[in-house]
Amino acid sequence: MARVPYVSREDLPAEKQSIYDHIEATRGGIDGKGIPNSFRLLLNSPDAAEAVGTLGEHIRLGSTLHPAFRETAILGVARALDSQYVWAHHEPIARSVGVRPQVIESIRSGRAPMGLPPKEGVFAQAGKEYVRNGSLSERTFQAVEHLLGPQGAVELVVVIGYYAMLNAVLGSLGIELDEHLEASLPV
Numbered sequence: 001m002a003r004v005p006y007v008s009r010e011d012l013p014a015e016k017q018s019i020y021d022h023i024e025a026t027r028g029g030i031d032g033k034g035i036p037n038s039f040r041l042l043l044n045s046p047d048a049a050e051a052v053g054t055l056g057e058h059i060r061l062g063s064t065l066h067p068a069f070r071e072t073a074i075l076g077v078a079r080a081l082d083s084q085y086v087w088a089h090h091e092p093i094a095r096s097v098g099v100r101p102q103v104i105e106s107i108r109s110g111r112a113p114m115g116l117p118p119k120e121g122v123f124a125q126a127g128k129e130y131v132r133n134g135s136l137s138e139r140t141f142q143a144v145e146h147l148l149g150p151q152g153a154v155e156l157v158v159v160i161g162y163y164a165m166l167n168a169v170l171g172s173l174g175i176e177l178d179e180h181l182e183a184s185l186p187v
Helices: 014-028 037-042 046-062 067-080 084-096 101-108 118-133 138-173
Strands: none
Touching (some): 014 046, 037 046, 037 138, 046 138, 067 084, 067 101, 067 138, 084 138, 118 138
16 A cells, blocks of 8 residues: 555646656556556655656667667566566567567566576576665676676666666655556565
8 A cells, every 4th residue: 555645747836747747758658558656656745746856758769788688687686676666567578579478477487597597587587686675796797797897887887776776765755656547476
């Protein structure tokens, strides 16, 4: 149960409604289901929602990372944190950007990166390590940097950190799955 109310545009003061409008324009049309619960909770603090949204927008639209690498890392974070919310939102995105079903299932079952080719497994491993250790091991970081270069390595770590932070914030606020989503991670 949410600990703070889900905010609608009408709940905001007139001078903050443009923040809602921007979030709706960049996120509400993603799946045609309107603004996700994550931002409806964050909008209790419109300026915080705007800041979180700006970084998320960069990750989705401005990053140089290949979307399949980004989504593999996000699923790695979601699984390591048992985040039904992040998983439910990102599993379909991962599929749509070309993450192989075997990779998704390996992450879902907790086996990743075992049995995955290094180029796929390293991104899931990076998400898992960051959550468990607060950082990437030297070996994992070197593998990421070898595959992506310095800029890509930084962007991947930012993606991982963003989704770990988002999960902590949303979990603390009591996020509930959006009506059109189902929990699909094993408990």
